[in-house]
Amino acid sequence: MKEISQAELEVMKVLWQQAPQTANQVVEQLADASQWHEKTVKTLLNRLVGKGAVSFEKDGRAYLYSPVLQQTEYQLRESQSFIQRVLSGRIAPLLAGFAEQQQLKAEDVAELKQLIAKWEQEQK
Amino acid sequence: MKEISQAELEVMKVLWQQAPQTANQVVEQLADASQWHEKTVKTLLNRLVGKGAVSFEKDGRAYLYSPVLQQTEYQLRESQSFIQRVLSGRIAPLLAGFAEQQQLKAEDVAELKQLIAKWEQEQK
DNA sequence: GTAAATATATTACAAGCGTAATCGATGCTG
């Protein structure tokens, strides 16, 4: 699977929320959110099909698009490559930075604790 | 400050390890690690200067290069933008993915615990 | 059934990127 560009990612997000969707449904959501021209969105859809990240089936004159690449899979892959590439494999500095910026929410901390508990279980 | 590309980042990493360095010192380290041609590395150095991420001072015929952008600053900025763009602002899923892949090390967990403790202190 | 609307497909085009080669200046060597 080829790399997905930033603009293409926005299109994927729309499809991840709901699928399948026609090109026009996708266009409408992104016209609101991103000020993108219809033609631009359709180009992006096309490129995503070319990259194998999105598939479509014909529904009369229009197409119905669906994501092939799943969001969790994408997030995991990107996270791993990001942590290697930018953070040299260490994850804690990222959180430290976040904490400093007061961007860590109670919710996040709760999830972290659970994660740690689970991890410790597995170590036994 | 303009965006730093992936290839440029490798050059920054070398300068973050030690600075200032001559172009040739940088070239040598990257020739080993990345198979890059001398000309390629020098182009990257030049582009980084153009982007304001690296500065130089003349030392006779050669230049001495130093990073202007600091690594921690870069990492923080990139982490924030990554978490927004890819993870929609939630940091926990990233960790969950990591844990699943057994990539969380004892060291990481220790750091995370400390972070949480500190965070809880601050909430009081 | 012919024109207008509308879907996708094809083409466009400038900027950024990866990956160098060439140019021009300066210093080194014999």
Place this chain on the structure above:
DNA sequence: CAGCATCGATTACGCTTGTAATATATTTAC
């Protein structure tokens, strides 16, 4: 001092990306 070696600067070139416009095929509306 005349060429060679070596800097950094400039130029190159094909690919990707952002951002569309144009072309083509198919419906649908008179």
